[in-house]
Amino acid sequence: MGNPKLSRLEMQIMEALWNCGSASIREIQESFPEKKRPAYTTIQTTVYRLEAKKAVRRVKKVGNFHVFEAAVSRDIAQRKLIDDLLALFGGRTQPVMAHLIESGKVTLADIKEAEKTLRHLEREEK
Amino acid sequence: MGNPKLSRLEMQIMEALWNCGSASIREIQESFPEKKRPAYTTIQTTVYRLEAKKAVRRVKKVGNFHVFEAAVSRDIAQRKLIDDLLALFGGRTQPVMAHLIESGKVTLADIKEAEKTLRHLEREEK
DNA sequence: GCAATGCTACTACATATGTAGTAGTAATAC
DNA sequence: GTATTACTACTACATATGTAGTAGCATTGC
Secondary structure, eight states: OOOOOOOHHHHHHHHHHHHHHOOOOHHHHHSSSSSGOOOHHHHHHHHHHHTTTEEEEEEEETEEEEEESSSSSSHHHHHHHHHHHHHHTTOSSSHHHHHHHHHTOHHHHHHHHHHHHHHHHHHHOO | OOOOOOOHHHHHHHHHHHHHHHHHHHHHHHTOOOOGGOOOOHHHHHHHHHHTSSSEEEEEEEEEEEEEEESOHHHHHHHHHHHHHHHHHTOOOOHHHHHHHHTTTTTTHHHHHHHHHHHHHHHHHH
C-alpha cells in the first residue's frame, strides 16, 4: 500500500515523467543519454512494474501507444529512499550528514540554505 | 573491485561485527533483538555471502565454530550506501539535505556541527 | 565409547530488479 | 488495400537478497 521503494532504473524513468509531465514508453526511452539507453522493452517492462506498484498510470492512448504519467510525486519517492537509507543507519542522521560532508559534495551554501529552512520550520511549529 | 554495496541484513550483521570486533555466527545471530531474530542459517548464509564479497573474513576456528571479523570499515560501508543514494539523485545533495530536514530528524545543532566541520575542511584544503 | 548437541556446508526457494527477445496487432504510407 | 513500421503484451533469464531446511561431521558430557 504505502509508497513503494523505487530502484535506480525506476527512478530514472520517474524522473523523465516528472520532467515531462507525461510521456510514452518511447519518449521515456529517448530521454536516456544515447550511450546508456536501455532497450525499448527494458523501459517497457519497468514502466509496467511501476504501474503495478501504482507509481505511474496510463492517462490516455494516442494512436497505438499509451501515455503515462507519474502517480507519486518526486518528493514522496525521494523521501522514501532517504527514509530507507536512514533505517540502515538505525535512524541516526549524524553519520549521514558526516558522510555527505566528507564526500565533499555539500557546500557551505547548502548548509546555510538548510539552516535557513530549518529556522523557518521551527518558527512555524511554534 | 571496489567496495560492495551491502544490503539491510548485511549491514545489520556488519554492525554486530563492528561492535564486537569479531564474532561467531551464533553470536551475530544473538545480537539481533529476540523478536526479529532471523534463523541461524539465515545469518550463516548472509555471512557467507559477505565473505564472498570480501566484506568479512574468518579469523580463526574455536572448537567447532568459526570466528569472523569485518574486512571493511563501517565508514567505507556507510560511504558506499550514501554514494549510491546520491547517484539516484543525480549526485545532487540539495534534495537529500532538504528531505533530511523535512523529516525532522536533523536538528539545528546537527547543522551547526556540520557547518563547523565544513569550515575546518575548507581551511585545511587551502 | 557413545549419545546428544551444535556447527558447517550445501541446497532450496521466493521476490526484486535489470535486461531483452518474440509474437501479434495496430497505425501508416502509399 | 497491402507492406512496413511501431507498439503492446508476454515470456525469459540472470543476479541479488531474505529466508530457512537438511545432512553430516565435530565436540562434549558422561
